[in-house]
Amino acid sequence: MSPTFRTIRELGTDIRAGRLSPVALAEACMTGLDTLGRKLNAVVTITRERALEQARRAERELAAGRDRGPLHGIPYGAKDLLATSGGIPTSWGAAPFHDRCFDYDATVIRRLEEAGAVLVAKLAMVEFAGGMGYRQPNASFTGPGISPWAGDAWSGGSSSGSGSAVGAGLVPFAIGSETWGSILGPATYCSVTGLRPTYGRVSRHGAMALCWTLDKLGPLALTADDCGLVLDAIAGPDREDPTAATRAYRYHASPPADRPFRFAVVRGTVDTAEPAVRDGVRRALDDLRALGTVEEIALADRPYESMARIILWTEAAAAAEQIVERGLIGELTAPEDRVTPYARDAILAKDYLRALRLRGVVAREIDGVLRHFDAIVGPARGTVGPRLGKEFRSALRGGAPDVLGAIGNAAGLPAVGVPCGFTDEGLPIGLQFMGRAWEENSVLAAARAWQARTDWHRRRP
């Protein structure tokens, strides 16, 4: 039975009814990954041995009446920055590390195993999660990630394979990471749903560090509901990661409070998007009014994007110091990644601390705004998927505005990106719901309501 484009809940129902074998499901996913997945440059390693072992175990356990929950027997792919044991390489998307192995599993990998999920592949990513300053899609030793929606369009980055594998129906869900845009971007360009959790919600233990105070791990899946199921399995405190929050998380799929949603749109965030995105998001906002109020608000005039960039580039410079000093960047795929990292020495410590001071101010201000709303809504990405071989505009280099991304990531806020339309050329457009810290269930409820009303997430390439 084909796993293509079926949600976690649908697959789980069939598995428990005996209509679908976890082993057959894993095999089908791996076949698709090895064929279409490789054409999309979405795959680094197919983890066949581990997948079959996990799938057979799931089959045995479920037959014996031991049910680990909604992910039991469900295949998934992991961005190749999550450490995996057992001789499975973890490349960070970078040629110098293409065969490097760890002897332990990242906490997220371990938790998904405990939930009975089946790891079928390590998925492609932009080298060093984009931390070296790439400015065109060909920035991974596996080649440029390709969107399932157009053979000449980028899948987005840095969680490229996570986006395109889910978008092509090759896995029901995947794990990605976001420092700034790396979950919501690929989710948009591949027309899937992506959840960026609150900073600290998910342990980063065993994940490549790009930026210690900005990195978040989260799921990409077909629906907001599926993202909630995955977050439920991977969230929670972890002694191995001191930045992991001590508060517990449980996903609640129940309907939100019996009242209309209250949404806010930050002035300027829609109008500054590319015309096709602007028009698509405007239409989405009109549709959203059926679910609640949509109020335009203004934020204080602050250098949000410069603040986020200085934090990102400073921490990235420190995190990658040994890689840069040893000259390993000279082996990277993107020519600009062999040069840009050296420039970060130009950032002075006082300026980094100034960015962190402003960050605290911004975090308090945005919380003061969000306490009056269920979510801020806006474009999940202000640009459409760039064509392969072309330079793209990016907020990380100051080439495209992304106030919501800068604030959301700097303040560590949760956001879910959902499909909301297509351009005339057939490229996907995404809408994001960004909420208060620790309010994943609120943004997921809004996203579920959106997906109950629209069918953008059910369209297939």
Added chain:
Amino acid sequence: MTSEAEILFALIRSRYGSRLDAAQLEELRTVVDGLVRDVAVLRAAVIPDDAEPAQGFTPYRSDS
């Protein structure tokens, strides 16, 4: 390019210039210039004197 950017570029070139060719050095100069411009925008922002860095530190004890 501002004098600050020129000075910082010279510092970086002195550290890593031997690894880079002329085209790469020119690209590096552009990136440094962009960073310095970003920093200038950040420096112009008004921040309250009592705003502390949003940066956590927890004293460590192995038994707690």
